[in-house]
Amino acid sequence: MTNNGSEKYPNIFQSGRIGRLISKNRIKYAATETNFPFGDGYVSDKEVAYMEAQARGGAGIVTTQGAYPDKLGEGKGFKGSMAIYDDRFIPGLARIADVIRKHDALSCLQILHCGREGGVELDYCLMPSIVPQKLSYFKPPREMTKDEIKQAISDHIEAARRAKDAGFDMVELSGIVGYLISTFISRYTNKRTDEYGGDLRSRCRLMIEIIQGVKARVGDIPVGIRLCGHELLDDRGGNTMDESIETFRIAEEAGADFLSVTVGWHESSQSVITRDVPMGHWLPVAEAVKKKVNIPVMMAFRQFFPHIPEKAIAGNRIDFWELCRPMIADPELPVKIKEGRENEIIPCVACNLCFSRLYYHQPIMCTVRPNLGHEAEEDWGYYRFYPAKKNKKIIIIGGGPAGLQCAAVAAGRGHNVILYEKKKELGGSMLLASKVDEGAIELLRPVNTLEALCRKAGVEFRLSKEYTGEMLEDMQKKKEVDAVVIASGSVFKESHNILTPHNIIAEEKKPGRNIVIIGGSGTGLGIAVFLLRNNDYRITIIEEGSKPGRDVNPFYLWQYMGLMKKKNVIFYTRSRVIETGEKTVRFACPKGEIVLNPDSIIMARSEPNKAWHNAFIDITPEVYFIGDAKKPRRLQNAIHDGYRTGMAL
Amino acid sequence: MIPVIDKDKCTACRKCIEICPPQAISLKDDAACIEADLCEECGFCAAECPVNAITIPFPISGR
Numbered sequence: 001m002t003n004n005g006s007e008k009y010p011n012i013f014q015s016g017r018i019g020r021l022i023s024k025n026r027i028k029y030a031a032t033e034t035n036f037p038f039g040d041g042y043v044s045d046k047e048v049a050y051m052e053a054q055a056r057g058g059a060g061i062v063t064t065q066g067a068y069p070d071k072l073g074e075g076k077g078f079k080g081s082m083a084i085y086d087d088r089f090i091p092g093l094a095r096i097a098d099v100i101r102k103h104d105a106l107s108c109l110q111i112l113h114c115g116r117e118g119g120v121e122l123d124y125c126l127m128p129s130i131v132p133q134k135l136s137y138f139k140p141p142r143e144m145t146k147d148e149i150k151q152a153i154s155d156h157i158e159a160a161r162r163a164k165d166a167g168f169d170m171v172e173l174s175g176i177v178g179y180l181i182s183t184f185i186s187r188y189t190n191k192r193t194d195e196y197g198g199d200l201r202s203r204c205r206l207m208i209e210i211i212q213g214v215k216a217r218v219g220d221i222p223v224g225i226r227l228c229g230h231e232l233l234d235d236r237g238g239n240t241m242d243e244s245i246e247t248f249r250i251a252e253e254a255g256a257d258f259l260s261v262t263v264g265w266h267e268s269s270q271s272v273i274t275r276d277v278p279m280g281h282w283l284p285v286a287e288a289v290k291k292k293v294n295i296p297v298m299m300a301f302r303q304f305f306p307h308i309p310e311k312a313i314a315g316n317r318i319d320f321w322e323l324c325r326p327m328i329a330d331p332e333l334p335v336k337i338k339e340g341r342e343n344e345i346i347p348c349v350a351c352n353l354c355f356s357r358l359y360y361h362q363p364i365m366c367t368v369r370p371n372l373g374h375e376a377e378e379d380w381g382y383y384r385f386y387p388a389k390k391n392k393k394i395i396i397i398g399g400g401p402a403g404l405q406c407a408a409v410a411a412g413r414g415h416n417v418i419l420y421e422k423k424k425e426l427g428g429s430m431l432l433a434s435k436v437d438e439g440a441i442e443l444l445r446p447v448n449t450l451e452a453l454c455r456k457a458g459v460e461f462r463l464s465k466e467y468t469g470e471m472l473e474d475m476q477k478k479k480e481v482d483a484v485v486i487a488s489g490s491v492f493k494e495s496h497n498i499l500t501p502h503n504i505i506a507e508e509k510k511p512g513r514n515i516v517i518i519g520g521s522g523t524g525l526g527i528a529v530f531l532l533r534n535n536d537y538r539i540t541i542i543e544e545g546s547k548p549g550r551d552v553n554p555f556y557l558w559q560y561m562g563l564m565k566k567k568n569v570i571f572y573t574r575s576r577v578i579e580t581g582e583k584t585v586r587f588a589c590p591k592g593e594i595v596l597n598p599d600s601i602i603m604a605r606s607e608p609n610k611a612w613h614n615a616f617i618d619i620t621p622e623v624y625f626i627g628d629a630k631k632p633r634r635l636q637n638a639i640h641d642g643y644r645t646g647m648a649l
Numbered sequence: 650m651i652p653v654i655d656k657d658k659c660t661a662c663r664k665c666i667e668i669c670p671p672q673a674i675s676l677k678d679d680a681a682c683i684e685a686d687l688c689e690e691c692g693f694c695a696a697e698c699p700v701n702a703i704t705i706p707f708p709i710s711g712r
């Protein structure tokens with residue numbers, strides 16, 4: 001393997017120093033809650049395998065997920081959070097430290113008391129003062145007594161000692177987004193009149209006492225802290241950015257050995273990690289911290305491409321590049337960059353599916369990497385695909401994400417794969433989705449990667465070529481095909497009085513001013529966003545389900561719904577279209593039947609292309625339907641269907 | 650994990666059906682029923698059910 005990545009990115013691949021430790025490069029895998037551990041806080045085999053994959057991927061420092069330090073679970077944020085409140089957890093934690101060391105990375109254990117977002121299995125959460133929750137998901141707050149504060153401090157100190165006993169090289173404290181330490185630091189949530197509230201320094205007292213206590217207990221191992229550099233809580237009386245930057249200096253003074261700079265709270269009314277936020281957007285916040293301190297400064301947050309941190313390290317804005325989601329999507333990101341294989345990196349699309357799943361008590365799942373959480377299971381093919389028992393000749397119809405993913409896996413396992421795409425371009429429905437709003441162009445990244453992986457695995461592409469039943473029959477006769485995978489997507493029922501997403505986005509047809517959109521799932525909302533971003537329309541959306549955008553990630557849905565509200569979009573939910581005519585739509589809603597007379601009707605509900613089903617099913621014994629051709633759904637389903645089918649072939 | 654529905658608790662109110670993104674739930678014999686092959690394990694249905702008939706199994710080590 002070449003190492004031309006280290007020449008291209010010399011700043012990233014130089015060694016780094018934290019306290020007395022030297023890391024092999026400047027990449028740090030950031031803390032990631034997974035819900036992989038057991039419900040009672042013990043480390044599971046799944047978590048160990050996941051962390052080993054992260055360590056093998058080549059990062060210089062690998063951080064564990066935040067572990068809660070208290071036995072009551074007030075600090076526990078998720079059902080499957082890892083625990084560190086008792087010595088009995090040490091052996092499990094040691095397994096993680098061991099696998100990280102084995103792959104020549106520095107191990108960092110994060111201690112996380114979730115504070116305002118804690119108490120997942122209780123009916124309250126702990127806070128410095130009672131400030132009602134804005135996000136209804138979280139528990140009603142209870143004000144901490146002085147004794148409880150002292151207990152929390154000693155819990156953190158004992159947790160750090162256990163981390164050291166388990167063999168970790170360093171410890172990190174998390175004080176971000178609404179977690180305990182951050183709620184003391186923020187003026188928004190700390191209204192105390194004792195010594196733990198008041199001016200900035202007093203609000204930092206909890207943090208100071210924790211850092212000092214931890215340092216005194218574990219002394220020789222580096223102790224870092226993650227804090228918020230910009231709360232984005234101006235609308236509710238949070239800290240100013242200057243105050244937030246000052247907290248990092250106070251942390252250094254208290255003895256911190258490194259600092260991780262984050263931005264935003266979960267209840268900030270501005271998004272910080274979605275696709276509309278440009279890459280590297282938050283670096284000025286890290287830079288402001290860096291100017292004030294003399295210890296290493298690091299940052300994650302939308303730095304998905306190496307040239308961004310490379311430049312930032314060279315420019316003395318940060319010392320280490322942290323990554324969370326890009327390494328959930330591909331733990332091998334560091335080694336792929338180093339070996340000059342950037343085009344093989346499975347790219348995070350900032351969809352935040354991983355994140356959302358935590359709040360529904362599910363283990364994290366990744367849109368673009370189906371084998372997440374199965375790293376040690378051979379039949380999931382994380383490290384390498386198991387070879388197919390018999391090499392088959394496989395035809396894949398459709399070059400969208402489902403077809404490409406299936407082709408990449410099937411060919412990777414040794415099958416002969418030919419992929420037909422009737423358009424001249426690969427990408428399927430992503431070609432439209434990538435045009436909907438700011439940043440959506442990133443949705444083409446997985447398509448490009450999958451194409452590269454397909455080419456590497458020897459998939460034969462036939463573009464601008466529609467596959468037909470006659471071709472199949474012919475190939476069947478010549479014994480040129482063993483299996484057919486139908487990944488041809490879905491169709492929008494077209495008719496003279498109805499426009500489709502393709503008409504609007506690809507052909508740029510302009511609808512009239514009054515519009516009815518049939519279907520309020522992601523596709524329907526996407527069309528509305530696309531139209532409203534640039535122009536004013538009067539839009540009515542008719543949806544059968546109980547909630548618009550039920551398939552849209554909450555991180556995006558609230559942005560979309562904000563825009564819809566501003567533009568007075570009218571929603572009818574639990575409503576079914578009965579018939580459409582020339583500029584009329586008749587539908588049934590819970591209140592009865594309604595007839596609307598829009599200028600244009602847009603069909604945003606698609607159906608699998610039934611023609612394929614009937615044409616092919618009799619000809620070949622092995623036929624698979626995947627992605628939207630099976631049932632119209634999202635990118636995640638397309639990729640996961642493709643992967644699973646590729647493994648089953 | 651795929652949610653588990655307690656058929657005795659289910660009142661067939663359809664709330665889970667109306668929220669399930671891949672439309673993996675339907676009524677069978679007056680109780681909600683999940684088509685495992687389509688379920689994407691999002692957990693929305695469990696959060697939506699008004700009578701807590703839906704639970705998501707979460708393994709504990711029991712150590």
Ligand SMILES: Cc1cc2nc3c(=O)[nH]c(=O)nc-3n(C[C@H](O)[C@H](O)[C@H](O)COP(=O)(O)O)c2cc1C
Pocket residue numbers: 030031032033034065066110112174176226262273300301302303322323324325326354355358364
């Ligand atoms: C699934 C998930 C779990 C996370 N868990 C933690 C955590 O336990 N502790 C923490 O400090 N940050 C946590 N974060 C925040 C990340 O470490 C990181 O700061 C954030 O995702 C932004 O960086 P990125 O753009 O590289 O993903 C989590 C993020 C995600 C997406």
Ligand code: SF4
Pocket residue numbers: 325326328329347348349350351352353354355365366367368369
């Ligand atoms: S689920 Fe989405 S946001 Fe999370 S790592 Fe995967 S692609 Fe990125």
Ligand code: SF4
Pocket residue numbers: 651652668669670671672673674683687688689690691692693694695
């Ligand atoms: S977990 Fe999600 S996908 Fe599965 S049945 Fe429930 S709502 Fe549907």
Ligand code: SF4
Pocket residue numbers: 654658659660661662663664665666680681697698699700701702703
């Ligand atoms: S929401 Fe609950 S009660 Fe209603 S149909 Fe679904 S499972 Fe049954």
